[in-house]
Amino acid sequence: MEILNPNQTLGFSHSEFVLLGFPGIAKTRQILVIPFLSIYVVILTGNSLIIHRIWVEKSLHSPMYFLIALLFAVNISNTTAILPKFLLELAFQWNRISLLGCLLQMFTMYFFAVFESGVILLMALDRYLAISRPLRYHDIMTNDFLGRLILVGTVRSTILVTPLVILASRVHFCESNIILNFACENMGLMNLACGDISVPQVVGMVVRVFVTVGDVIFVLVSYINILYAAMKIVVGKARHKALHTCSTHLSVVVLIYTSALSSSIVYRASQSISYDVQNLFSAVYLVIPATLNPFIYGLRVKEIRECLVKTWSNRKTLLSSSIHSRINRTFSVQLTYNKDGN
The missing domain is CATH 1.20.5 (Single alpha-helices involved in coiled-coils or other helix-helix interfaces)
Known part of the structure; x- marks a missing residue:
């Protein structure tokens, strides 16, 4: 409880916040540096290696592999937006962050999360066209068309995330400047607000439902159609290859959305679950897909x-x-x- 008393231990300022990740083990949290640093190194190494191979191998210069490389680039970007700061918090207790820095981290974190979901949608669309429209696939999925789709995904992420950050910047804070998380998560910041925060809460819920539920439904419908087209049109080794490739994509989809769903469920049950457990599930959602994706594609493709x-x-x-x-x-x-x- 002494740690959670800002007036006695951490000062009081709403232009600066304190990220208090894993408050239950504050005195021994340095031991977490080794596992999280190791995971970060694995993420950087594994994702960068496959991006490099796709870049230099001309045989892999196709929309499917380009989207895989883009997914891995998002993995690196999303974890880099959070983990280096988190490692400094663990190792040296450099856990203070300005309001501007907090909002910037929030935007970056959510932007790449939404953009990752958009890449998953493009991968499903790419496989659907490749299997259901094999003769017209190369005419449809050109580099120009793929570039436009990625631009649409970028605009979509910006439009969905920007209102969350703007609303958070206009909230009036009081009483405490301690965020009980290792990153500037939206609701963690909203918990420090005074007055009515119903608008930010509603907007946040709409964005989460639109991205999670909407994208999951689109992906499921796409892969159902892919399975139907593969069983109906493709035969022999070609069918096996198509189904194997799609099962690889689908395993990554399940991994990403399962991690996100688990984190959301744990956060909604916050009254009966400690902050340490909530933060652990948030960390799992952040690092597990980025860590395992290179192994999944490296072994199965x-x-x-x-x-x-x-x-x-x-x-x-x-x-x-x-x-x-x-x-x-x-x-x-x-x-x-x-x-x-x-």
């Missing part, structure tokens, strides 16, 4: 897996050649030395 194996083999061969070259050079120098010495 044959073309990506072969490129990764090829890269590993080439580097292993290059390293072996370099070692042998150094050994031979050292041996040659030693023989020359012995000959001159004799």
Whole structure:
């Protein structure tokens, strides 16, 4: 309770807030640095590696792989908007953040979350066109058309998230400047507000329902149609490949939306669940999909897996050649030395 007393321990200012993630283990929270830092390194390494392979391999220059690379870029961006600051909070207790910084983090966090859902929609649309319209797929899904769809997704994310940030910036705060979370989540900030916050709450609920429920319904309908088209049109190995690719996409969809749903359920049950548990589920929603997505695509998508194996083999061969070259050079120098010495 002493930690939660801003007048005694943390000062009092509504132009600056204190992010108090995992308040129940405040004295020992440094131990969380190692697992979260390790996860962040895995996210950066795994996602960047597959983005690089898709970029350099001309055989992977198609809309499906471009959307996979875009999804991984969103994973890196979303986690980078939160985890570095969170790691500083854990390691050095640098947990203060200005109102402007808090609003900026809120916008970035929600923008990439909504944009990620938009990328999932584009991936479902891409697979639907590839399977149900195979003869016209390349005429429809051109780079220009895909670029326009991504632009629409960017505009959609901006339009949906901007009102949340604007409403949060106009709220009058009082009593406390402590956010019981490791990031500037919208409702965590609203809990510090005075007066009526029904408008921000309604807008936040509308955005959440529109994105989560609306996008999930669209994705489910798309994959039902994909399954129907695959079973009706595609035969043999082509059918197996189409279903395998779609099942990979669908497993990522389930992972992302299940994590989001779990976090929402835990947050809605906040009266019976501690802040530490709520923050843990928020962290899981943030890092688990970004951590597992590269492994899912790297293991299940044959073309990506072969490129990764090829890269590993080439580097292993290059390293072996370099070692042998150094050994031979050292041996040659030693023989020359012995000959001159004799």
